[in-house]
Amino acid sequence: MTSSTTLPNMETGLHERDRAGVQDFVLLENYQSEDAFIDNLRKRFQENLIYTYIGQVLVSVNPYKQLPIYSDAHIKEYRNKHFYEMPPHVFAVTDNAFRSLIEENRGQCVLISGESGSGKTEASKKVLQYIAACSGHQTTVEGVKDKLLKSNPVLEAFGNAKTNRNDNSSRFGKYMDIQFDFKGAPIGGNILNYLLEKSRVVAQMGGERNFHIFYQLLAGADDKLLQELRLERSLDSYNYLTDGLNGSVSSINDADYFKQVQQALAVIDFTAEEQREIFGIVASILHLGNIGFKSQDETSEGNAQVNSRDLVVTVARLLGVNASELEAALTHRTIDARGDVVTTPLNVELANYARDALAKAVYDRLFSWLVQRLNISLQAKEARGSRNHVMGILDIYGFEIFKTNNFEQFCINYCNEKLQQLFIELTLKSEQDEYRREGIEWIPVEYFDNKVICQLIEEKHKGIISILDEECLRPGEPTDRTFLEKLTQQLAEHHHYVCHEKAPIQVQKVMGRNEFRLVHYAGEVTYNVNGFLDKNNDLLFRDLKETLSKAGNQLVRACFPEQELRSKKRPETAITQFKSSLNNLMDILMCKEPSYIRCIKPNDLQSAGVFDDQLVLHQVKYLGLMENLRVRRAGFAYRRSYELFLQRYKCLSKNTWPNYKGSGGAKMGVQHLVRDLGYDNEQYKLGETKLFIRWPRTLFDTEDAYQAKKHDIAAIIQANWKGLLQRRKYLKLRAQVIVLQSYCRRRLAQQAAKQRREAADKIRAFIKGFITRNDAPNGYNDEFIANAKRMWLLRLAKELPSKVLDKSWPPAPGHCQEASTYLHRLHRLHLARIYRIQLTPQRKRQFELKVLAEKVFKNKKNNYASSIPAWFQDDRIPKEHIQRINDFVASNFGSEQLKYQSACTKFDRHGYKSRERFILLSNKAVYVLDGKSYKQKHRLPLDKIDFTMTNHNDDLMVIRIPLELKKDKGDLILIIPHIIEFSTYIIDTVGTADIVSIVDRDSLEHNVVKGKGGVIDIQTGAEPGVVRDKSGHLVVIAGQ
């Protein structure tokens, strides 16, 4: 996960943490030992590891060479990483602050401290670089970022100079606020400047230079501009540049920088006019430096006179003031003493002082104007960001101890005392306060509180500043010496004040009589009081102010406002101004969350690779790093609110992953977590709201475990994410399907509804049709009726009787009655027809005979009914006789056809004796044959005879024979077994029923030969039979 392969020169990778020394001093075994501390710094320095932590404080050692650790790739690496995840770096500190700002809405400040040349300004630029790189890229933001970044070259050109310690030493203090919107994009900025070292304008120490801009202008301006400014491209021509270092410095390309400054000015929207005026002022200072004075009367006390009027004219032209007025102002002084305005000429010394004061004032005010102008340009266009969304960067001169220390060093060191105080307040004190607040057992760590020194300097009425101011304002003849005397008088007893008189002998040896010594927290500094009063008064004669307030150069006019002249109030002294601006700064910083960058300079040679143990040790001491470390170590290296700790490391225990659900909130969760992580009691303490971890090692181990675990979590997250994607896909698909489905369902539902509606319509029509089914067709019942007819026909088709005898007929609805009757008839005819067609000729004959029988006998003879069931047969001869009968027919019938034959019984006319006979019917006659001999007894032609029978249930048949058939003597009385059958055949053969007569009487007469007759009585009885009764009658007993 780390970048060890991609980014060289970084101790990336968790395993590499302790590659050279320790990344965090808290890890030092021997943390009390300064040697061990320096050792660690050196080891790391030699490996080009210039950054080391003390807890959250970053210690930075100036490498004096470019290290490849500030690329965009590095910035990316540090972006949004956990503070301890990556090796120490200014980017890590910035990222931490930046995230607190954005995420927790807490105002931030990055406090960069250290000696001159220790790398403060470079560090502040890295902070800015990081912020610019990791904030948004909208064009509006780009503009702001550009301006923020470009403000640096401008400020450095005017405020930095080459000193013996630093080729690019900031000669002013700078506090820069960057304002962000809620998303973390910079939208504006504001710069506060502190105490420009303006004495440098007129004089520099050996080996040092004036402010860069002078050299840059001379080297970089084109000839036209130089000509306009009346300048020559020669450094030696200008007195103000010749004090310290003559000429250019190889390591500084002034010409290039000038181009950069011009570019930067353009980016920050300086108009051409403004630029012209700025350079006019810079040039005017150079010319001013060359103005010399000579005494009018050759004595040093004589009135001063300008020795080159041309120069005055040039300066006047550049500043846009009247040359004569300027000349007068440079050589005269007007004092307004309670209304008495007195103008006195100046001697040469005072004139020189006045000239230098003018040059310093003009330059100083130009610088302040530049800052104000930058601020206008950097002002947030809209106040979108809340007030809290501000990150301050403080890059202020470090502690200075020179051979001779002046008013400037006093101010600078005072400033550092104040900052140290702030550091103590915010770090050492607040840390211990936190333990108290959190209820953690704790043995207080002793540290030196420099409050006492601050008091020594700034206490009202008693402090050095008060005494100095008092001395400046005192009437009479105050001098630097009288000031020193006052100091000694009042402060001799103070532990941190050393005066010549009371100093031990050794000290007296190195201390001048015009010096005093302060025991600063960072070391002892001996100050020379020379110039203290002058510098504090910061006197610019009224005449010069007046002249400048009327300047044609707008910029100059703005710097010297007329109101200032009119104000009767004495202007504040320099030190008091400085004090109040410092207090103001403290107020600003106190309400912000601080991040510290402590810069250390490894050597005085400005060379790479050299590590001067003594020099470093000194800085370590006065920066209070050892104390810082002691507090860190004695206490707990790391603390984290329970919520944050749990949030980050909860994946390391089953009890807390994915979320702690138990009781007791985050605190209990953390308790579970640390128990599962195997922390022992020594290693941690539970505060009210925070977990305190004693050793960074513990946290590093935890962090390492977390890093390792990350992969698992990544897999889980990945799985969840993939799951989520699939689910989204699925949900989308489902939604689509549902849409389709709903369309389909709608369609189907519409169809179903339509069907239902149609069905309902049908049913309704049907019901209405049903209700009115019997009415005449009326629109409703048409269909019903038609349907009823159809249905009836269909039903009828299935239910038609299939037998001709079946007379049943399905019922029909009213409307079909007529048709039904008709159809019934038709159907019957149809059945009959089929029946008929199917009949065989035999059956047909049978039916004809049966029909004939019915016609003749129905209701006329009682045994007709019993004849119906059996089919008629034309042969009733028993089998044993059939041959003989056939023989008879063959030999006797000739062309006659046999119609019927049967056995029968004949009763004699006399005596009624019964005889067995056969009777045969042909188409012409009836033959009676003897029952035994088969001989013909009678042949009775049909056209001659007729037949008589009774209506009773008997088989009696009397054949009436006419008399002419003599041969047959009288009627023939026969009992014929199938009498109906026999009679029917006869009628059929004859073709008329007249031949048979049925008598409705109980007795019957028959003829015997020659007119004689007999009587046959008919009786009914249970046992049918034929008997002869006593009276000689034949009695036939018929069935009942």
Ligand SMILES: Nc1ncnc2c1ncn2[C@@H]1O[C@H](COP(=O)(O)OP(=O)(O)O)[C@@H](O)[C@H]1O
């Ligand atoms: N991180 C760094 N990398 C490389 N060179 C540096 C670094 N910090 C400082 N320097 C060098 O040291 C010089 C002095 O640094 P600077 O920031 O101006 O010091 P200060 O502001 O503390 O006086 C710079 O001009 C630069 O050459």
Ligand SMILES: [Mg+2]
């Ligand atoms: Mg600096």
